[in-house]
Amino acid sequence: MTLAIITPLNSGIREIVLESLKMKFVIYNKLTVAIFCNFQIHNKKDMLIDLRSDTVTKPTKEMHAAMMNAEVGDDVFGEDPSVKKLEEKCASLLGMEAAVFCPSGTMTNQIGIKVLTQPYDEVICYKGSHIYKYEGGGMAGNCLVSARLIEGDRGRLSVKDVEESINNYNDPHQPRTSVVALENTVVREGGSYYTLDQIKEVSEFSRSKGLKMHMDGARIFNALTETKEEAKAYGKYFDTISVCLSKGLGAPVGSVLVCKKEFEHQVRRIRKVFGGGMRQAGYLAAAGVYALDHHIKRLGEDHKRAREMESILKKLGWIEKVKPVDSNIVIFVIDNKFTPEQVLQRLSEYNIKALKFGPQEIRMVTHLDFTDDMLEQTNKIFKELSF
Numbered sequence: 001m002t003l004a005i006i007t008p009l010n011s012g013i014r015e016i017v018l019e020s021l022k023m024k025f026v027i028y029n030k031l032t033v034a035i036f037c038n039f040q041i042h043n044k045k046d047m048l049i050d051l052r053s054d055t056v057t058k059p060t061k062e063m064h065a066a067m068m069n070a071e072v073g074d075d076v077f078g079e080d081p082s083v084k085k086l087e088e089k090c091a092s093l094l095g096m097e098a099a100v101f102c103p104s105g106t107m108t109n110q111i112g113i114k115v116l117t118q119p120y121d122e123v124i125c126y127k128g129s130h131i132y133k134y135e136g137g138g139m140a141g142n143c144l145v146s147a148r149l150i151e152g153d154r155g156r157l158s159v160k161d162v163e164e165s166i167n168n169y170n171d172p173h174q175p176r177t178s179v180v181a182l183e184n185t186v187v188r189e190g191g192s193y194y195t196l197d198q199i200k201e202v203s204e205f206s207r208s209k210g211l212k213m214h215m216d217g218a219r220i221f222n223a224l225t226e227t228k229e230e231a232k233a234y235g236k237y238f239d240t241i242s243v244c245l246s247k248g249l250g251a252p253v254g255s256v257l258v259c260k261k262e263f264e265h266q267v268r269r270i271r272k273v274f275g276g277g278m279r280q281a282g283y284l285a286a287a288g289v290y291a292l293d294h295h296i297k298r299l300g301e302d303h304k305r306a307r308e309m310e311s312i313l314k315k316l317g318w319i320e321k322v323k324p325v326d327s328n329i330v331i332f333v334i335d336n337k338f339t340p341e342q343v344l345q346r347l348s349e350y351n352i353k354a355l356k357f358g359p360q361e362i363r364m365v366t367h368l369d370f371t372d373d374m375l376e377q378t379n380k381i382f383k384e385l386s387f
């Protein structure tokens, strides 16, 4: 059977693919037709490659079994053993005293900021941070605080950034600066990360000025994979740390707010207010425990694949810039002759999903369900994609 696929390209160019003959005709205008022989069709319909986020993974068979075998109880009454196990594990892992399981990273961030601030306070954070840019204005709405936005070094705040941003408490015009919030890794900056020394410096300085410390550690284990530092060492530098189980770690749902003991009761109270108290949540917590036990050690594979993609993208003429890839997030800026929508449409023809991430930016994130086969396929398609 001969299959012909006619794809409209830009400005009237047509592509006709004859699958059985392994031939492709590209008609540029009435006079110019190019014929490619031995052309391979790459859009294998059975291989969907979803690179929009590391949140798209599905539980592995083993994780699923751990979930189904979980012992559960009513966690709002504090009676779910699997949730307790997860909370104790997270607190101990990060060298902190307490932890509270919540439905999402947005909720753990919002609760963290809420318990560390009073209405009309100000939070110092990176200008592209998730807490500011991607939580629906929750800091303003839930916590009644303003944000002092910092450029940082690829999203990382320094002592100087903090020092220059602290308002004068004695001036009633200015909001009271009360929290420094660090994102680690920084999503908008190719997953850039802090070293423990950088964190120590910022934390010690900020605390010397009476400020509290929050970390959006949605991808903290990606950061630690790169720095090869001990998670346990982090706790002492923060009052609250949000850890996501449903990103690189591959659990289906959930984040944990790790905190100092003195904040635990208030964290549980605010979780209830936000509607985040879950009943037999142990099924989800068991996935989290499984993820912490089995999926941290494989994160380096995601980083390696992301860097391989980075090296391919850097060679493509229609890509203006690839942001440095520090962990599992690949962000590239396309030539302004094209729109992200055009590129995403072309990729979708080959069953590849990516995400528009700015006016000319596209994001791809590697994860547990992105295999070497998929990497090979993605790289091949990018190399052959023409506009």
Ligand SMILES: Cc1ncc(COP(=O)(O)O)c(C=O)c1O
Residues within 6 Å of the ligand: 055, 103, 104, 105, 106, 107, 109, 130, 131, 183, 185, 187, 216, 218, 219, 244, 246, 255
């Ligand atoms: C850095 C960061 N923080 C927080 C969140 C929020 O997590 P959730 O989607 O579970 O609300 C995300 C989500 O992708 C994120 O990337």
